[in-house]
Amino acid sequence: MTGRPLPSAEQTVKTYFDRDAAPYQAAYERTGEARGEIFRERRRLLLERLKQPPGRVLDIGAGPAVFTEALLALGAECWTMDLSREMIRLGRQSLAGHPAAARAHHGVGEIGRLPFSDSVFDAILCSGVLQYLPDIQPAIREMARTLRPGGQILLTFPNNRAPLNSLHRAAVQSVRIAAALGAGLGLLRRPDEQRLSFRADIPNRFFSAASVTRLAREAGLAPQGPPQFHCHHFPFQIPALSPLTRAWDRIANLSLPNGPLRGWGREGILELTKPG
Secondary structure, eight states, X not given: OOOSOOXXXXXXXXXXXXXXXHHHHHXXXXXXXXXXXXXXXXXXXXXXXXXXXXXXXXXXXXXXXXXXXXXXHTTOEEEEEESOHHHHHHHHHHTTTOTTGGGEEEEEOBTTBOOSOTTOEEEEEEOSOGGGXXXXXXHHHHHHHHEEEEEEEEEXXXXXXXHHHHHHHHHHHHHHHHHHHHHXXXXXXOOOTTSGGGOTTSOOOOBOHHHHHXXXXXXXXXXXXXXXXXXXXXXXXXXXXXXXXXXXXXXXXXXXXXXXXXXXXXXXXXXXXXXX
16 A cells, blocks of 8 residues: 655554564453453454444554454454554454455555545544554544545544553653663663563654544544543553552452543543534
8 A cells, every 4th residue: 555665763663563463463362461451452442432334444553453353243344554564464364264354455554644535434443553653643634534524533542641651651761761771781681672662763652632632623523522541451560569460450440441530541542523
């Protein structure tokens, strides 16, 4: 879907997720790990909010087609798009032989320059993407352009009002400084560059619901109610405290999503429509 050279920042993100494609796919299948639980929770919540019948669906940042089988079961015709060629390859491979595979179309592409005509999709999913963009405004405008009047967009964004995200930012900064000092003194090996926490060259941003909503309105989209917040998992592992963090995950995810602190969820889901 794209033939032009990528800007350096996008190329870095693409290379990272090309390498992470197989672990990303495997995370959806593993139980007992926070990453997989968060991924499956996100998928369940988005599919629950998707209007029926879904019609023509564009899944941006589709990864290895982790939503596609469920969308096909709902009768959708799906277009999966990802910046990572390896993600798309694994997604196509995972659907080989599926009885409805003819309704699934896969391609590499950029969210800020979607290779589709105006007003062609009934629904657009965009999950786990905005945080890696240097500027989210072109992405929201492109989604608005390719959505038909009356169509639905479901997008996710990391919540900058979540205390656990603030803790994560502070911890990442501390670890980066300590790791750089230790490596410079020869006391530590260089950090694993496949971990996003150690990648200063890849954006990993947080947003307020108000800022995302404002940009959506400027693009001609109408928010459908307030964002839904989810994911109260502890944001990183502390080996010595793992029993406590696991206990937090169990308790918080049972009690917080529907309680007075539901706005503390680490990720928000925003539903948007395009007025007819």
